[in-house]
Amino acid sequence: MRAFISQANEDGRLRLRILLSLLLLSASLYAGAGEWLPLDNDGVHDPSSPAVKRLMEPRDGLSGLAPDDVGNQVRWPQALDQGQINPRTNLLPETKVEVLDKDILLDLYGSMPIVRFPHRIHTLWLNCNNCHEHLFKSKTGATDISMLNILDGEQCGLCHGAVAFPLSKCDRCHSVSRNIPKVKSGGAGEIKETGK
Known part of the structure; x- marks a missing residue:
């Protein structure tokens, strides 16, 4: 009986986490x-x-940058690629900057479109x-x-929804059609040299 109650409590907490996450996602859709x-x-x-x-008002500092319809209203990767911003690559001169131009495909066997993780845009900003590890x-x-972990602010959710585009933009990650050849690697695959 105790195990049943414990499982019921865990199921309830999981449902609550999902509900709260969905409420946060839907709230972020209302910004224009x-x-x-x-x-x-x-x-x-x-x-x-x-x-x-x-302090500078956000509209004064951000309105000239590549526009977005969510988050802080800026498409930061495009602003970087278009030369609208030129952030420092490192604070310390001895820090080696390594930009990795390799995409990783994730969630090859789920029902949503496949996730393409672009290393390049992440390594332009982050070490x-x-x-x-x-x-x-x-x-x-x-x-x-796991999407539950991500919605809980872990893994990708550590930045996305905080300083990077919000999790309400599913198609920015889940961007690859399922009509591609299967890759044998336990649910993840690599694409080298994206040419972006």
């Missing part, structure tokens, strides 16, 4: 492109603080050790990636 709240009305900054007046193992197929 180029609509930034003023800093003194964004619910993050203290409007009574004199420091707020010293490999930001994700490997603690979030994801380097060996293809060695990490069990």
Whole structure:
């Protein structure tokens, strides 16, 4: 009986996590492109603080960049590729920057379109050790990636939904048709040299 109650509690917590995640995703769909709240009305900054007046308003700093219809209203990869921004690649001169131009296909056997993970755009911003080996193992197929974990702010969800595009844009990750040849590698495959 105790095991049954424990399983019921775990099922309830899982359902609650899924419901909360879906509510957060649907809330993020209501932002329109180029609509930034003023800093003194964004619910993050203290409007009574004199420091707020010293900060640049988001619309002033972001409106000239590649537009997006979600998140902070900027398509950061396009802004980078179009030369609209030129972020530092490293803070310390001895840091070696390694841009990896290799895509990984994930979730080859599910019902959603296949996930294409583009290393290039991630390694333009991040060092490999930001994700490997603690979030994801380097060996293809060695990490069990789960949408529940992602929606819970783990794995990809550590950035997506926080500083990168929100999880409500399913088709940005689930972007490859299922009508491609199967790859024998335990649910993940590699595509080398994307030519992007």
